[in-house]
Amino acid sequence: MYRETGIDLAELIKTLSKWWRWIFGVTAACAAAAVVVSLLLPVYYKAETRVLPPQEKGSLASQLMGQYGGLIALAGGTAGIKSPGELYVEMLKSRTVLDRMIDRFELMKTYKVKYREDARKDLRNLLTVREQRKSGVIVLTVEDRDPKHAADMANTFVEELKSLASGLAVSEAGLRRMFFEEQIRSTKESLARTEEEMKGFQLRTGAFQIDAQAKAVIEGIAQLRARIAAKEVEAKVLRSFATAQNPDLQRVEAEIQALRAESERIESGKGRGFDPLMSSQRVPEMGTEYLRKLRQLKYNETLYELLVKQYELARLDEARSAVVIQVIDRAVPPDRKSRPKRTLIVLMTTATGFILSLVVILLRERPWTRSEKPSREGSRQA
Numbered sequence: 001m002y003r004e005t006g007i008d009l010a011e012l013i014k015t016l017s018k019w020w021r022w023i024f025g026v027t028a029a030c031a032a033a034a035v036v037v038s039l040l041l042p043v044y045y046k047a048e049t050r051v052l053p054p055q056e057k058g059s060l061a062s063q064l065m066g067q068y069g070g071l072i073a074l075a076g077g078t079a080g081i082k083s084p085g086e087l088y089v090e091m092l093k094s095r096t097v098l099d100r101m102i103d104r105f106e107l108m109k110t111y112k113v114k115y116r117e118d119a120r121k122d123l124r125n126l127l128t129v130r131e132q133r134k135s136g137v138i139v140l141t142v143e144d145r146d147p148k149h150a151a152d153m154a155n156t157f158v159e160e161l162k163s164l165a166s167g168l169a170v171s172e173a174g175l176r177r178m179f180f181e182e183q184i185r186s187t188k189e190s191l192a193r194t195e196e197e198m199k200g201f202q203l204r205t206g207a208f209q210i211d212a213q214a215k216a217v218i219e220g221i222a223q224l225r226a227r228i229a230a231k232e233v234e235a236k237v238l239r240s241f242a243t244a245q246n247p248d249l250q251r252v253e254a255e256i257q258a259l260r261a262e263s264e265r266i267e268s269g270k271g272r273g274f275d276p277l278m279s280s281q282r283v284p285e286m287g288t289e290y291l292r293k294l295r296q297l298k299y300n301e302t303l304y305e306l307l308v309k310q311y312e313l314a315r316l317d318e319a320r321s322a323v324v325i326q327v328i329d330r331a332v333p334p335d336r337k338s339r340p341k342r343t344l345i346v347l348m349t350t351a352t353g354f355i356l357s358l359v360v361i362l363l364r365e366r367p368w369t370r371s372e373k374p375s376r377e378g379s380r381q382a
Contacts, residue, residue, distance in 0.1 A: 015361065015362075015365045016358075016361070019361045019365075022357065022361070023354070023357045023358065023361065026353050026354075026356070026357040027350060027353045027354040027357060029353065030349050030350055030352065030353025030354075031346060031349065031350040031353065033349065034345050034346040034348075034349035034350065035342075035346055037345070038340055038342035038345045038346060039342070041339075041340040042145055042340075043145060043337045043339075043340070044126075044143045044144065044145060044337060044338050044339050044340075045143065045144060045145070045146070045147040045150050045333070045334045045336075045337055045338060046141050046142070046143045046150065046334060046338035047141065047142050047143075047144075047147065047150035047151040047153070047154045047331040047332070047333065047334055048139065048140070048141045048154065048329070048331060049139075049140050049141075049154045049155060049157075049158060049327065049329055049330055049331040050137050050138070050139055050140075050327075050328040050329040051088075051137070051138050051140070051158055051161075051325055051326065051327050051328060052136070052137055052138075052325070052326040052327075052328055053085055053088045053136065053138060053325055054324055054325065085131040085136050085138060086131060088131075088138055088161065088165070088325075089129045089130065089131055089138060091161060091164055091165065092127075092129045092138075092140060092157060092161055093124065093127070093129060094164070095120065096164060097157065097160045097161065097164060098120045098123055098124070099116070099120070100160050100163075101123060101153065101156065101157065101160065102116065102119050102120070102123065104156060105149075105152075105153060105156075107119050107122070107123060111123075126142060126143040126144065127140075127141075127142055127143075127157075128140070128141040128142075129141075137328060140154055140157055140158070140331075141154065142154040142157065142331070143338060143339075147333040147334050147335075148333045150331070150333070150334065151331040151332055151333045151334070152331075154331035155330055155331050158325070158327055161325060162325050165325060174314075175237065175240060175241060176237050176310070176314035176317070177311065177314040177315055179233075179236070179237050179240070180233070180237075180307055180310050180311035180314055181311065183233055183307050184304070184307045184308060184311055187300060187303050187304045187307055188304060190300050191297075191300040191301060191304050194293065194296050194297045194300050195297065197293055197296075198293050198294070198297050201289065201290065201293055218291055218294060218295045218298070219295075219298050221263065221295060222295050222296075222298035222299040222302060223298070223302050224259055224262060224263040225263060225299050226298075226299050226300075226302035226303040226306060227259055227302075227306070228256060228259045228260060228263065229299075229303050230303060230306040230307065230310070231252055231255055231256045231259065232256060233307065233310075234252050234310070235249060235252045235253055235256065238252060
């Protein structure tokens with residue numbers, strides 16, 4: 001009967017000496033295979049660019065993160081975003097940006113794929129985008145077999161980010177500007193039409209001189225109506241993005257009601273002795289028509305001036321809230337390859353082959369213990 005007593009170092013060394021040629025052969029074969037494989041692997045170069053996203057409070061990221069998720073969804077998979085920089089990171093990885101890159105660089109031919117989804121997958125594997133937590137700088141790297149192509153793609157990614165961000169930057173000021181543009185266009189057409197009507201009337205009937213007081217009353221009514229129309233436009237803009245409980249909207253609606261009440265009081269003849277309708281009846285029929293056309297002309301002129309002022313204010317607000325993405329470092333063609341790391345591959349494969357050969361020998365020979373027969377005295381005592 002035998003029993004194990006411990007590690008036999010002499011037997012272990014003897015076994016390793018016996019199999020050293022086999023161990024050396026396996027290790028050398030692994031090293032040779034690693035060299036061949038590393039030489040056959042395609043060489044990739046990595047180009048890097050750094051950009052600084054907008055930092056002001058009115059930036060696109062702040063607006064999109066604070067509003068509905070419809071626009072954010074265009075960036076694709078933005079759930080769990082905690083900072084504005086992360087939004088821009090997700091926008092760079094979005095399907096919209098990837099498809100634009102695929103079309104601009106014809107990546108389906110480059111990657112030799114049939115489906116666009118496969119091209120997106122390959123491009124995502126070669127793209128790395130991360131945000132530096134302390135500085136907020138976004139670092140974008142692109143790998144490609146051609147160093148110049150890698151740099152061009154990295155810089156184009158930034159261009160596509162700017163384009164996408166500009167398209168999504170529909171802020172409150174932008175909505176106001178577009179609305180006022182439409183209103184100004186309509187009012188300008190109406191003003192031109194009333195001017196032509198006034199000119200035609202004067203050519204047909206001749207110029208009329210009306211009472212200065214009546215003229216002042218008519219101009220006052222025109223100004224009131226123009227102010228009411230301008231306030232209604234402002235209220236309509238506010239209703240496009242604000243609720244009924246918005247204090248600005250409530251204030252504008254209160255002003256509209258007050259202006260309407262004042263206009264109704266003057267035009268109904270219930271004011272302080274002024275009765276425009278009665279005064280109009282006392283003038284000749286042609287004079288009455290002239291006053292009506294003059295009132296309409298003054299109304300359109302005043303409304304046009306008010307809308308232009310509101311439009312300029314909206315343009316200034318939109319310019320202040322424009323998305324500005326600054327490029328800190330443009331990508332340049334790299335001098336050194338990023339992969340494969342041939343030295344590391346050879347060393348790791350050689351070490352792995354050496355360890356595996358040792359494990360195989362030790363499991364086969366089991367030289368780590370020595371056994372001996374029990375003594376007779378021990379047997380008798382047992």
